[in-house]
Amino acid sequence: MVNVTPEKTGTEAVLPQLEWDKTLIELGKIQIGDQRAVEYTFTNVGEVPIQIEIATTCHCTQLTYPPTAKVFNKGESGTIKGIFDSSEKEKAEKIDITIILTNTDSKGYPIIEEVFFSYEL
Numbered sequence: 001m002v003n004v005t006p007e008k009t010g011t012e013a014v015l016p017q018l019e020w021d022k023t024l025i026e027l028g029k030i031q032i033g034d035q036r037a038v039e040y041t042f043t044n045v046g047e048v049p050i051q052i053e054i055a056t057t058c059h060c061t062q063l064t065y066p067p068t069a070k071v072f073n074k075g076e077s078g079t080i081k082g083i084f085d086s087s088e089k090e091k092a093e094k095i096d097i098t099i100i101l102t103n104t105d106s107k108g109y110p111i112i113e114e115v116f117f118s119y120e121l
Contacts, residue, residue, distance in 0.1 A: 015106075016048045016101060017044070017048075018043070018113055019043045019045045020042050020113075021040065021042075023115045024116045027084070027118065028120065029119075030119050031121075032090075032121065036086075037081065038083075040097070040115045042113075046074065050071070050101055051071055051102040051103070052100070053100045054068075060095070061084045062085075063080065063081070063097065065080040068102070090121070096114050098112060099114070101113070
């Protein structure tokens with residue numbers, strides 16, 4: 001496991017920085033029962049290595065993401081994929097995918113990233 005607590009430069013903590021290819025995917029109009037794929041690619045553009053502890057969303061979406069043992073150093077990229085199943089949906093919605101890193105901020109709280117997808121019925 002890599003040291004993922006913030007490094008100090010003077011009095012400032014160096015925090016991880018992720019750059020996403022997109023943070024919102026609009027699926028448009030769908031039918032109840034449709035399944036749609038979503039995919040988000042991130043790149044570590046910061047100076048601190050990062051690790052994903054967990055990615056989570058509603059029960060309507062199955063996620064796959066890099067294993068917790070995978071460390072992303074500066075310049076490295078990873079992908080979070082989801083399969084959305086609209087079978088139990090009754091109205092349009094914007095759904096969040098929450099990505100919790102093993103990295104912490106200067107107060108020891110986990111760093112959280114979010115991406116989204118939306119659809120209309």
